[in-house]
Each structure stands twice: as structure tokens, then as C-alpha cells.
Amino acid sequence: MDTDGSSIPDEEWERFLREAEAGTPGAPEEPSARARMVTQRLREETGPPPGWRTHQPPRRRGRVRYVVGLVVVVALLVVALVPGRAAGWLGFHGGGGATAATPGAATLDDPFKGSPAEHWAAGTAGIRMPSARATGWMSEKQVSDALDSSLAFLSDAGLDPAVLRGERPAKAIAALNTKQPGISDYLANAFDSPTREDDPLLLFSRFDPSYARLAGDVVKTRGELRYREGERGAVEITADVTFVYAVVRAAGDSDAVARTIARREIVMSWDDPDKVITAPGTFSLTSYRLDAANGGCENTTGYFRPDFEKEPGPSDGAAEVDPYERDTSMDERMNGRDASDCDTATRT
DSSP states (O other): OOOOOOOOOHHHHHHHHHHHHHTOTTOOOOOOSOOOOOOOOOOOOSOOOOOOOBOOOOOOOSSSEEEEEEEOOOSOOOOOOOOBTTTTTTOOOSOOOOOOOOSSOOOSSSTTTTSGGGGSEEGGGGEEOBOOOOBTTBOHHHHHHHHHHHHHHHHHHHTOHHHHTTOOOHHHHHTBOTTSTTHHHHHHHHTTSOOSSSOGGGTOOOBOTTTEEESSSOOEEEEEEEEEEOGGGOEEEEEEEEEEEEEEESSSOOOOOEEEEEEEEEEEEEOOTTTSOOOTTOBEEEEEEEEEESSOTTOOSSSBOOOSSOOOOOOTTSOEEOTTOOSSOHHHHHTTOOTTOOEEESOO
């Protein structure tokens, strides 16, 4: 696995995207976002890898709410950075700090105007993919398949129009190893009786169709996938991706655009079927956690509930966080914060 830790600034990444979109000679082509599923046969073992979840309830603070979702705690990950598949020739870091916002208010024609996401890529194009190398129990091709399947899960969970309209994420759920302890119970409760612990928003992006709908069909993203060898030779893929959703009220002709920003870190374990009970093409969840801005503080509806009225303002003592900033890791972002805090977003 490549351990090159070199990086370039966000400005270079954005220039690369603009040149690629404009057809600049020499710009690399975007690779396929969807690929084959891993097809290992189901075999018996003493049991699947355990998973742990720790509840962190938020409290209401500030005028624009910054929601800290459930944190699933696992052992400290020592992650080696690898170059992106789409831009591996650049060999840059997966952080990507916030870009200076373009002045102006969001409109129906330009719902990301005035935010860093205005210059981000759309859909899976904003998610950097590492080069595949033989790791753990998998060959290079199997690692490539697992990476593509992980990207497909992110798309099915956070970009699918039907799921964003509030439907159940059937395709995304089909990728989860339901033989893993606790997962079946979580899925059984999350959509019918969501709580802070059994919250579908931890993995899936959904808006109540009676409350809000997307302003257009574009979701902006920025993030990366990386991988390493995990327990029992599993290939452990970590996805750290920020999704930006521009929405309007579901009812009426209001042209007021709100944005919900959701940063998820999901660690997916593609297990060796000789050692772990798993179905072909599925992965176990090692950990998953969510940071969301303007999604509804103390929200247990199972849907993001953006505020269409309030703008970022004084924090009234709450911690202030820029939800677009990505140079800070999720560990650093959440470290030392009161488990009940609902921080203030500096912008949406």
C-alpha cells in the first residue's frame, strides 16, 4: 500500500477539476464510479468481528445548529494515505480545507452560490479513490472491486434521489453484512422508530418529502477513500466524505434555499469469508460517525430538518465550527467536545 503523504492545496485540486471539465489537454479522465461487487463465497467461522457504539446526545446551542451524531468507537486506526485513483498522479492529501466563498446569496438557479461547495465536484466525482494493491486476504483486483463497491455504497446511501426523498435505501442496505451483531436491530429500528442511537442519518441522507426537497438534482461532495489491512486479514476501507445538499421547502413557491452539510466517516471491513461469516459482496461496519450542520439540532425524526429562516450568527458561548473545513480530521474535530454539545456552524 502506497504511503506517500505528499499533498497540494485545495486551489490546485479545484484547478484540476475545472481543467478536466473543460477538456484541457492532458487532464486525466474520471474513472468508472461503479464496478463489480466482491464475489467471495459464504463460509463458516466462529463469529463476525465485533462492533461497538457509544451514544453522544447533542444539546441545542446557537442560532444555526451543528449536530454531532452517534460516534461508533473502535481501536485507534493508523492509516496510510494513498494517492487518488482519479488524481493519483498528483499524489495529494485527502484533507482539503475550506475554499474562500464566492460573494452572493444562493438562488434556485445557483443553489451553492456563496459557499465553498460552489467550486466542489458533484456526486462521486468529488470522492478521491486510491490505487489498488494486494492487501490482506485480497488480490489487487479484489481490492479494486472492494473500493468500487464501497464507492457504490456511498452513492446509494448519500446521493440516490429516491433515498434523498425519504425512501428506504434498499440498495445500500443490501451491501451491509446483516450477520454482524447489532446491525439487524439497528436497521429494524432506524426507519420505523428512530432514536439518537438508532438514527438512519448516521449512514443515510434523507429529507422528509413533506418538509423539504432538493433544489435541483446536484449534490456537491469532497472527500476520499483510503484502506489498510485490518483484523483477520480483512481489507478495511475508510470513507471520509462531506456531502452538501441544497434544499427548498417542499410546499409553496418559496425560493429560499438552505444548505445541509453532512460529513461522514465510515469504516468498512471487507472480511475474509474463510474467517468471518459474511455474504458475498457485503461488508461489516467497523465504525461510523456523522457531523452535520443545519440538519436539525436534537433531531430524532430520521430526516434532516434544515432551518430555512436563520443565518449563522453569534454562538452564545457554543463552539464555532466551519462545516466545510476538511483539514481537521474527524478525531480532532470531535476531540474534547462535550458529548451533549450542539455547536454553531459559522456558515452553511
